Amino acid sequence: xxxxxxxxxxxxxxxxxxxxxxxxxxxxxxxxxxxxxxxxxxxxxxxxxxxxxxxxxxxxxxxxxxxxxxxxxxxxxxxxxxxxxxxxxxxxxxxxxxxxxxxxxxxxxxxxxxxxxxxxxxxxxxxxxxxxxxxxxxxxxxxxxxxxxxxxxxxxxxxxxxxxxxxxxxxxxxxxxxxxxxxxxxxxxxxxxxxxxxxxxxxxxxxxxxxxxxxxxxxxxxxxxxxxxxxxxxxxxxxxxxxxxxxxxxxxxxxxxxxxxxxxxxxxxxxxxxxxxxxxxxxxxxxxxxxxxxxxxxxxxxxxxxxxxxxxxxxxxxxxxxxxxxxxxxxxxxxxxxxxxxxxxxxxxxxxxxxxxxxxxxxxxxxxxxxxx
Numbered sequence: 001x002x003x004x005x006x007x008x009x010x011x012x013x014x015x016x017x018x019x020x021x022x023x024x025x026x027x028x029x030x031x032x033x034x035x036x037x038x039x040x041x042x043x044x045x046x047x048x049x050x051x052x053x054x055x056x057x058x059x060x061x062x063x064x065x066x067x068x069x070x071x072x073x074x075x076x077x078x079x080x081x082x083x084x085x086x087x088x089x090x091x092x093x094x095x096x097x098x099x100x101x102x103x104x105x106x107x108x109x110x111x112x113x114x115x116x117x118x119x120x121x122x123x124x125x126x127x128x129x130x131x132x133x134x135x136x137x138x139x140x141x142x143x144x145x146x147x148x149x150x151x152x153x154x155x156x157x158x159x160x161x162x163x164x165x166x167x168x169x170x171x172x173x174x175x176x177x178x179x180x181x182x183x184x185x186x187x188x189x190x191x192x193x194x195x196x197x198x199x200x201x202x203x204x205x206x207x208x209x210x211x212x213x214x215x216x217x218x219x220x221x222x223x224x225x226x227x228x229x230x231x232x233x234x235x236x237x238x239x240x241x242x243x244x245x246x247x248x249x250x251x252x253x254x255x256x257x258x259x260x261x262x263x264x265x266x267x268x269x270x271x272x273x274x275x276x277x278x279x280x281x282x283x284x285x286x287x288x289x290x291x292x293x294x295x296x297x298x299x300x301x302x303x304x305x306x307x308x309x310x311x312x313x314x315x316x317x318x319x320x321x322x323x324x325x326x327x328x329x330x331x332x333x334x335x336x337x338x339x340x341x342x343x344x345x346x347x348x349x350x351x352x353x354x355x356x357x358x359x360x361x362x363x364x365x366x367x368x369x370x371x372x373x
Contacts, residue, residue: 049233050191051277054362054372056320062109063359066127070324071356072333073100073114074349080114081348082130085317085324085357088335088346097121097135102313102354105365107146107153107168112358115141117158122171127358136171139164143185143354145367147211148193154211154367156198158183163198165214175214181205186228189366190253191235197251199226199240206240206249208256218256222249228313230271230280230371233295239280241268248282248293262298264291270313274338275320275361281338283311283325290323290336304341306334315357315370326352 070083073096080100082092097119104113105127114123114132121135122144140157146168147154153168161182165174183202189195195217198207206226208218224245231238231253238251242261247268250260267286274281279301282291288309292302306327311334314325323336331350336343354369362372 048191048235049277050231050235050373051233051273054273054275054360055277056275056318056361058361058363059318059359060109060363063127066359067130068318069127069130069358070333071103071112071114071125071130071358072326072348072352073103073354074331074351075099075101075353076351077349078116078119079349080125080132081352083333083346083348085322085335088344090346090348092130093349094132096123096132100353101142102144102369103356104144104354104367105356105358105370107150107364107366109359109362109365112356113144115144115354117142138166138171143187143368145187145196145371146365148189148364148366148373150364152211154187154196156184156187158185161200161202163209165211177209177214177216179207179209180216180219181207186368188229188231188238188371191231197229197238197240197253197256199229201225201227201243206238206251220251220256220258222251222258224249227269228271228368230273233273233277239271239293241271241282243267243269243285246284246287248280250298260298262293262300264293264300265289265303267310270311270325272314272316272323275316275318281316281323283313285310285312285328290325290341302341304336304343306336306343309334309345312355313353313369314355315360317357318360324355324357326355328353 072081084091097116099118100116102115112125123135124133141155142158143156145154153166155164163177181200181203184200187196187198224242227241240249246266247263252259264282265284265287269285270283272281280293290304310329311325312328325334333346356369
């Protein structure tokens with residue numbers, strides 16, 4: 001059966017390609033870097049885990065029978081490549097409206113949306129067939145998110161410096177919220193789901209928005225060029241990749257203040273929690289490396305190099321053994337062994353960006369390339 005359970009087969013096939021790699025620990029061959037930040041006392045229950053429902057094996061009923069695929073939006077080619085992770089081969093290829101940026105799973109996990117900002121369209125993909133549907137007219141959808149209760153879609157029209165709250169079924173505009181910052185792009189939600197923290201790469205800021213009232217409740221200058229945002233497993237700290245500062249800003253979720261910084265590498269861009277929720281993978285696009293941050297100590301425990309590469313956006317395989325990332329400036333995709341850092345390259349179209357590994361464990365999708373809860 002070609003289904004979610006196919007990820008088991010992926011382990012066997014891809015493992016063969018990494019036969020020379022030890023599976024002992026992802027600390028093997030690591031470069032240790034001390035952090036300037038120290039953990040603060042937990043303000044949430046010790047049993048709470050932001051990603052508890054996104055651990056290995058915890059698939060939602062909605063993805064039962066869905067084949068494991070990797071969807072690669074090629075921003076320059078205006079195409080999507082579909083990869084079978086069991087064979088590492090492209091099995092489908094189709095055109096989409098101009099400049100596809102990210103492939104985003106819907107809140108209910110039943111549809112994938114290709115975000116074409118210059119094409120002003122969301123192209124739905126049926127993950128059961130891997131085939132695209134008719135593009136939906138939406139203004140400048142650089143990125144796409146969903147409120148935790150599923151009642152609103154949040155389209156990020158980067159060029160309008162705003163957030164568009166929309167009906168996630170009809171896509172009618174509920175409210176356009178102007179932001180006090182420039183070029184918003186990525187975000188993540190507080191543990192209670194009431195607020196979201198948005199990165200604004202054009203003005204060195206992050207902005208907090210109450211998604212229930214759809215109002216701005218705070219703005220904070222962090223410096224550099226903030227990119228991807230992820231909440232810590234304990235719900236206390238937002239990790240913000242800072243491309244120009246070559247590392248990760250730490251933002252206290254309760255006080256909305258910067259409490260630290262972790263150096264990773266030039267062009268820090270994408271953030272991906274490991275499947276066991278103990279580590280955070282950071283793609284350093286300019287350095288051509290991936291840093292592994294330990295959530296407990298807030299230190300870099302390993303650095304994996306991709307020579308002549310540009311690791312950007314992607315996701316972790318359902319079993320947690322592989323990290324898939326687009327090579328933004330190299331027309332390729334990287335499949336990285338999360339135990340050793342060994343990798344393989346797959347040639348794709350021009351300008352691959354927000355790659356989506358689907359399905360993954362989780363009850364709901366909060367958007368981007370797969371932020372699951």
